[in-house]
Amino acid sequence: MSSAKIGLGVIGISAQNMGSTMFLLQDETDLRYSLEAICSDKQDEIHALAQEKKLAFATTDYRALVEHPKVDVVAVYSPDGLHAEHCLAALEAGKHVICTKPMVTSLEQAKAIVEAVKKNSCKFLLGQTMRFDRQFLALRKFFDDGELGEIMAAEAYYNHDMRPVYEFTPWRLNMPQDLMYGGVTHPVDILRSFMGDVAEVHCFSVKGKLTPKFPQDNLFFLNLKFASGTIAQVRGLYDVVEPPTPMMGLTLYGTKATAVAEFSDNGPGKISYSIDGENEVRVVNFEAEKDLSVYGHGATVIRYMRHFQDCLDRDLEPSPNELDGARAVSVAHSAWESSKTGKVQEVFNDF
Missing domain, CATH: 3.30.360.10 (Dihydrodipicolinate Reductase; domain 2)
Incomplete structure (x- = not known):
């Protein structure tokens, strides 16, 4: 089993929403996720949260997060209508993706996600709790x-x-x-x-x-x-x-x-x-x-993050994946x- 840290970036995080469950991962001794970057459209809140959690990188620009060199996995917890935009940006940047349900909100967006996962050889987990x-x-x-x-x-x-x-x-x-x-x-x-x-x-x-x-x-x-x-x-x-x-x-x-x-x-x-x-x-x-x-x-989030880590370590297909989501x-x-x-x-x- 690898001992390398898995750099994690979270789009759409606040102190109270589902994205905040990513803060729980640090207390699980078998998980190697290292929270490197967080993103929200609320500038004051995201910088205050970063200061509270002692995180070095916080931004209101999701493009900056997906391009961050220490981010290996992007977790998307933004409002449903933004999932496609955020997931596609992460996949095009070559990052693995975890997206809370629903994956997207249209059939055409679903087709685009499936194609992007295939094109960029990334892993995709749908966070269906x-x-x-x-x-x-x-x-x-x-x-x-x-x-x-x-x-x-x-x-x-x-x-x-x-x-x-x-x-x-x-x-x-x-x-x-x-x-x-x-x-x-x-x-x-x-x-x-x-x-x-x-x-x-x-x-x-x-x-x-x-x-x-x-x-x-x-x-x-x-x-x-x-x-x-x-x-x-x-x-x-x-x-x-x-x-x-x-x-x-x-x-x-x-x-x-x-x-x-x-x-x-x-x-x-x-x-x-x-x-x-x-x-x-x-x-x-x-x-x-x-x-x-x-x-x-x-x-439940810890369980699916553990599953995703196992998929990364052993090159397995996540379940549910982008096809299930689509x-x-x-x-x-x-x-x-x-x-x-x-x-x-x-x-x-x-x-």
Whole structure:
């Protein structure tokens, strides 16, 4: 294993947003990331943060960060609509990239990212925290070990009252954040990780009534048909009173068992599963992650950063990578088309 430091630069960082989870890496003894540069469009804040954290380089110009000679990996935590610009600049500079979800917010941008990764021989990790939460990792092991059998159908959801989130990340309301990409791609990606490419999608969407200033539809129901022939449903509700249920959930209906994984930010979770022929429902409980970072995602970010370091050391393909990100974006693109036309839409997967 290499002992060399991995120079890290972060675009779109503040003391409270997801980018701030990069500060947690220094406390993990097996991780070799060295935070070398940070970038934000808020000049006073970024320089104050650099001074607080004793960092030598802070800038409001993302181009200066991606060209920094000590930066090997660029982590992109900027608002969704800026991901394409920032990722492409980093890739063209020959830097490996980690990008929080969604990868980008259009099909054409997704194609550009895939091409840039290939052209510049860089590694790309999509920071889909749902894949790295303990409940979903445990469910993945059940699946890989054959305990669920063949998946016949599935359901996934991500329901969240976004009104409190708008208060500390106002860009989501003012840009605004497209919640088909910024929200629905969470459950779509986790379904793809088990069931492969989505071939067709049908979507209904409406605008909620709790946030009049939000200009787009923000309540979504999707039906998915996968290339394998299996089917799934996705629910993404972002303008509702916070429901008294877990924030995220995934149900897999297998030939041997049915399993349900549940997760909430900063809260406990569980997996419940029933095995064919048994009357007992088995439950595996998970305590809340023991970190106080933004959204409680610090532990999941550390896991995917550990995975990425392993991919760099052993020249492995990250998972999820740019193709996973692009195909989730493609589902969102086709879902919007379906919502507008009322028709089932094919999903482009030939990246």
